[in-house]
Amino acid sequence: MVDNTHYEALGVPRDASADDIKRAYRKMARKYHPDVATDPDADAKFKAAGEAYSVLSDPESRAAYDRYGADWDQPRPEPDQQRAGAGSRWGGGFAFDDRDINADSFRDFFGGRFGGGFGGGFDRSAMQRDQHARIEIPLEDAVAGAKRAVTLQMPQLDQTGHVTMEQRTIDLTIPKGVMPGQQLRLRGLGTAGGDLFVEIAFQPHPVYRIEGRDLFVALPVTPWEAALGGKVKMPTPTGKVDLKIPPNARHGQKLRLRGRGLPGAQKGDLYAVLHIVNPPNLSQKARDLYRQLASESSYDPRSNLGA
């Protein structure tokens, strides 16, 4: 059965040379590496390129793939030898990470991009292995703590010592105050009693920008709110609060709410960054009032532009 999936994954023709294949793979690996790429499809493309390269970089497996297609590594005349060959492709040097995590499950539960996977190979002689996964959580989970059901695929050893992929759902408690890059250790949930490490990442947030433990909100205000000052409502991760705008506030001015950032031993701060916004429509009366203001003021904001 002719199959082109692996050639398409690398963007090379079926008669590509070994050098072309290596070059194409290296280019794809650079472009779609999950630690580098921001493209939401990067994980899938990286994994597809790695699988393609693991098959096509070896002349024997490439020949078998060209002949039998997707089933190239199924047991044929000599099942044991074929299987050994299939197993060895996980041990390669310049090869891809074993990202056999079910990205779709992550998306189901977290709605965000999944950008990591399990490290480590299946070809290790040591039975007990730690496993690594990465999840993206909403900022609110780090602020308040949360419980999330996480589905992972991970290698497990059966009684005969064979590696099988097992789908696992874990009720994960996300502690309050976790930071991006923080590791959670789940003892005994790795392979054969090893530990499972889960790295925390934050989903991009529509309202808050995160810098360390500090949060920034772009807070729109009208020209008269900025001019007159006064209280406006603003969001915080734990609910709305009143923010006092000083009179004659500047566009871009930062107002700090101490301790309203990410929780932790050293609490972060929340900054409102003022954005002065005109209403989409001005009434006739508002226009008249602005005209009155224009005749009152001689301020020229362009005086140092030479205009």
Added chain:
Amino acid sequence: MKKAVKRNPSVDMIETLTLSELTIFCDTNADWVLGLVEHGIVTPIAKPSTELQFEPAHIARARKASRLMRDLGLNFAGVGLVLDLIEERDALARKLAMFDTYDHA
């Protein structure tokens, strides 16, 4: 595919790892971690008399470095540059997203 459900496993938040723990964590050897330190890619907590210890941000960076070096065939200098540039890019992207919210409708 077998299925298993694990209810409420105990979760430890990792605050620091020692040099030997980080070595196991990155599936590598102590010399490799010390190479990262020598190139300023990760920095241990300043505690002179005890074994080197590393904080969460540096633990994550070390692991990312190990994946990038393995998958892309980078050396220490290369991976240090890549990690710095990724951090700069991400910080700029976050700032730009904020700027775009109101300044470029």
